[in-house]
Amino acid sequence: MPTIIYIDHQGTERPTEVKTGLTVMEGAIKHNIPGIDADCGGACACATCHVYVDAAWTDKVGKPSAMEESMLDFAEGVEPNSRLSCQIKVTDDLDGLRVTTPETQH
Amino acid sequence: MSVSEARGIVIVGAGHAGGACAAFLRQYGFAGPVTLVGEEPVPPYQRPPLSKAWLKGEADAASLALRPESFYAESAITLRLSTRVERIDRAAKAVALQGGETLPYDRLILATGRRARRIPLPGADLDGVLELRTAADADRLKAALASPGRTLAVIGGGYIGLEAAASARALGAEAVVIEKEPRVLARVACETLSTFFQAYHRQKGVSFELGAGVDAVEGRDGRAVGVRLSDGRLIEADAVLIGVGAVANDELAKDAGLECDNGIVVDLLGRTADPAVYAIGDCTRRPLPHYDRIGHLESVPNALEQAKQVASDITGRAPPPPEVPWFWSDQYDLKLQIAGLPHDATQTVIRGDPAPTLGAARFAVFHLTADDRVQAVEAINAAPEFMAGRQLIASRKSVAPSRLRDMSLSMKEVAA
Numbered sequence: 043m044p045t046i047i048y049i050d051h052q053g054t055e056r057p058t059e060v061k062t063g064l065t066v067m068e069g070a071i072k073h074n075i076p077g078i079d080a081d082c083g084g085a086c087a088c089a090t091c092h093v094y095v096d097a098a099w100t101d102k103v104g105k106p107s108a109m110e111e112s113m114l115d116f117a118e119g120v121e122p123n124s125r126l127s128c129q130i131k132v133t134d135d136l137d138g139l140r141v142t143t144p145e146t147q148h
Numbered sequence: 149m150s151v152s153e154a155r156g157i158v159i160v161g162a163g164h165a166g167g168a169c170a171a172f173l174r175q176y177g178f179a180g181p182v183t184l185v186g187e188e189p190v191p192p193y194q195r196p197p198l199s200k201a202w203l204k205g206e207a208d209a210a211s212l213a214l215r216p217e218s219f220y221a222e223s224a225i226t227l228r229l230s231t232r233v234e235r236i237d238r239a240a241k242a243v244a245l246q247g248g249e250t251l252p253y254d255r256l257i258l259a260t261g262r263r264a265r266r267i268p269l270p271g272a273d274l275d276g277v278l279e280l281r282t283a284a285d286a287d288r289l290k291a292a293l294a295s296p297g298r299t300l301a302v303i304g305g306g307y308i309g310l311e312a313a314a315s316a317r318a319l320g321a322e323a324v325v326i327e328k329e330p331r332v333l334a335r336v337a338c339e340t341l342s343t344f345f346q347a348y349h350r351q352k353g354v355s356f357e358l359g360a361g362v363d364a365v366e367g368r369d370g371r372a373v374g375v376r377l378s379d380g381r382l383i384e385a386d387a388v389l390i391g392v393g394a395v396a397n398d399e400l401a402k403d404a405g406l407e408c409d410n411g412i413v414v415d416l417l418g419r420t421a422d423p424a425v426y427a428i429g430d431c432t433r434r435p436l437p438h439y440d441r442i443g444h445l446e447s448v449p450n451a452l453e454q455a456k457q458v459a460s461d462i463t464g465r466a467p468p469p470p471e472v473p474w475f476w477s478d479q480y481d482l483k484l485q486i487a488g489l490p491h492d493a494t495q496t497v498i499r500g501d502p503a504p505t506l507g508a509a510r511f512a513v514f515h516l517t518a519d520d521r522v523q524a525v526e527a528i529n530a531a532p533e534f535m536a537g538r539q540l541i542a543s544r545k546s547v548a549p550s551r552l553r554d555m556s557l558s559m560k561e562v563a564a
Contacts, residue, residue, distance in 0.1 A: 064211075072216050074223065076175045081449045083194050087476040087485055088449070089535065109483075109531055115560065116535030 044137035048075045051145040060132045066141060067091040067128035077143030084128040086110055089117040090147040091127040096140035103130055103139070119144050154180070157462065158243055158253040160233045160400065162186025164194060165429025165451035166259035167214045172459035174223045183226040183251060185233055185243070188282060191217055196448060198286040199311035200478050204318050205290070212283065236404040238422055255462055258401055258412060258427040259455075262394035262446060267303075269390075271365030276372035277388045280308050292387035293321045300324070301375045301385035303362055305332030307477050308391035310345060313354045314479040324383050325349070326357045326375060335393075338490070340502050340513050341526050345479070347504035352480055357383065394446065396431045409433055411444045417467055418458035426461070428454035437470040438541060439491045439523075445473050472541045474534075482509060485534035488524035488541040490515040497549045499533060512537070520546040532559035539563055 043059040046069050050056075060069030070078040070091075079090035086109055095103050100123050106114060110129045114120050127141065157173065159166045162184050170184050186192070192214040201207040210216070220227045232246040242252045264279035271277065278289050289312065293300060298321040302309040305327030313323035325332065331342035346356055361378030365388050374384040398408040406420045407413040411433030418426045418434075429451040433444050449471065456468045477484040493515035500511030512533035515524040521544055525537030536559035540547060551562050 068211070071214075072219065074171050074175060074215065074219060079452065081452055082476055083196060083448065085196075085476060085478060085483070086531075087483060088474070112531040113535060115532060116539065 044132055044134055044139070046132065046136070047138070047140045048077070049140060049142040050077050051143060062132050062134060064132050065128050066093065066130040066132060066139070067126075069132060070127065070143075075143075077147070078127060079147040080128060082128075086113060086126060086129060089113040089126060092117050092120070092147060093125055093127045093141040093143055094121055095123045095125050095130075096142070097123065099136070099139050102135060118146065155241070155252045155254045156181030156183065157255045157257060158251050159184045159257040159259055160243060161259035161261055161397075161429070161431070162188065162192050162227070162229065163259060163261045163429065163451070164192060164214060164448055165261070165455050166257070167192025168452050169257055169259060169428055169455035169459055170225045171215065171219075171223070172455055173462065174225070176459050176463040176465055178459070178463050180254070181226065182224070183228060184220070185228045185231050185245070185251070187230070187232050188284070189230045190283060191215070191220065191227060191229065193283060194448070195281070198283060199280055199308055200315060202283070202286050203290055203312065203315040233400060236400055236425075238404050238425065241424060254424065256425045257418075257458055258425065258431060259429045259451075260397035260400060260427075260431045262396050262430040264390070265393045265395050267390065267392055269303075269362060269365060271367055271372065272390070274365055274367040274372040274388075275370055276367075276386065277365055277390065279390055280312060281394070289387065289389060293319050296320055298322070298386045299384060301326060301383050301388045303375065303388065303390045304392040305329070305334075305356070305358070306336060306391055306393065307333070309389065310349065311477060311479055312389055312391065313349060314352065317352050317354060318480075323354045324357065324385065325354060326360050326362060326377070326383065328359065328361060330359045332356070332358070337486075337526060338496060338513055338515070340496070340498060341484075341528075344502050344504050344509070344511075344528065348480070348482065348506070348509065351504065351506055394430070396433075396444070398431055401425075401427065401431075413442070414454075416457065416470065417461040418454045419461065426458045428458055436473070436489065436491075438472060438544075439489055441491065443489070447473065447475050449474055472538050474538065481507060481529075483529055483531075485527045485531065486524065487527075487534055487538040488515070488522070490524040492517050493523045494518045495549065497552045499552055500530065500555065502528075514549075514552050516547075516549065520548060522547060522552075536560065536563040 082088040235244040300316040316323040396411040401412040412427035475486045497514040510529045512527040512530045522540040527534035
């Protein structure tokens with residue numbers, strides 16, 4: 043099972059095994075990782091699962107869709123490496139992925 | 149205030165609000181006992197997919213679950229499933245379970261939700277007459293639509309009805325929506341949206357009976373065979389879904405002498421008048437800070453917001469900032485996102501073209517006060533309008549309707 047490393051805004055790392063096929067958001071929610079709210083349950087409707095993808099991983103993770111981009115446009119504290127974690131599917135290629143959660147999702 | 153006493157926290161209702169609140173209590177460092185009591189036989193799950201991905205067979209039980217079952221044991225949260233609470237004894241600080249057992253509490257959190265409204269309709273007890281609130285309800289509906297050539301009649305053109313009709317079409321079934329008002333979504337959306345959804349659904353093969361009274365569900369050998377309209381016509385169907393709203397499960401609170409008014413009355417920290425009793429989620433009636441009134445919100449964001457308010461209050465954390473209420477619905481390739489409530493709105497502004505063009509619909513309806521403040525936005529496949537609308541509602545800034553309408557300006561520019 044791939045390991046995703048969730049890092050909170052204070053730098054605490056939480057390496058978590060996430061089943062392939064789940065999203066990075068689902069992996070966080072199922073393991074009660076703080077910092078990801080996911081109010082809409084993964085419908086790309088709320089932008090409360092915002093994460094920063096570690097620079098070494100941005101290419102592997104890929105680009106956001108147009109829908110995701112327009113949601114991100116209005117989220118707080120967006121950076122070029124911002125993604126909505128409900129739109130990142132976990133694959134074996136993403137074993138070791140590092141994502142940092144913002145201080146607040148609202 | 150901190151709670152460290154040995155009795156701990158009892159949460160009544162293992163839905164989205166109750167499950168999330170238990171998880172937030174642990175996230176926020178509460179170390180005492182937490183017991184989550186639920187009537188349903190399964191741990192907390194997400195209800196929104198029941199009329200959508202779950203019904204269409206695109207989601208499995210694991211993805212529906214709020215947390216994996218192992219989470220509760222790992223987090224020392226005691227799950228008491230298939231368990232009904234009979235009574236709250238506020239003086240003794242204990243709840244009585246069906247069967248005689250009592251659970252003492254230091255803090256009680258009521259997260260009892262709502263149940264589908266039942267209407268006194270002849271034939272409503274026939275086999276094949278369904279409601280949609282729980283996973284078990286959804287499984288019955290899915291089974292009723294499983295074989296080819298089925299027809300689903302939906303009584304009630306609200307979100308549940310329209311989402312179920314869309315899912316029925318995706319499963320290859322026929323769908324007829326029967327609504328007593330002259331338009332669908334009459335209570336929950338503006339007329340532009342109703343017109344749009346009716347036209348879109350019709351193109352997808354759903355038929356509508358609008359402004360139609362219902363006299364009875366007709367049956368044969370104990371099974372529903374159709375819906376008899378007030379004008380005498382029979383709408384034949386293999387299954388009848390009744391989706392006419394929901395009522396708060398506030399009886400426990402009422403019987404315990406807590407103030408209820410179509411929902412358990414709470415403040416912005418989820419507190420009732422009893423400092424040991426909180427209520428969260430669909431079952432509450434709560435202040436709506438952006439609208440200077442109280443009301444009830446039936447939504448996951450509200451359940452999570454109130455779960456955080458209560459978990460914060462109990463663990464002595466600063467309360468979360470107030471959120472603009474918001475809602476969403478998925479039907480076919482349409483993503484509807486609504487922010488705010490149209491209270492005190494006197495004008496509507498349409499941005500984009502509300503034509504029901506299959507595969508290319510995209511527009512938003514803004515609801516403004518007389519002094520041009522955005523109170524609500526309804527957005528179809530229009531995320532920027534939704535997100536900017538949410539910010540405008542929160543900021544109370546006035547915005548010229550001509551700018552909202554102007555598609556040559558981005559929503560970032562409009563909201564700036």
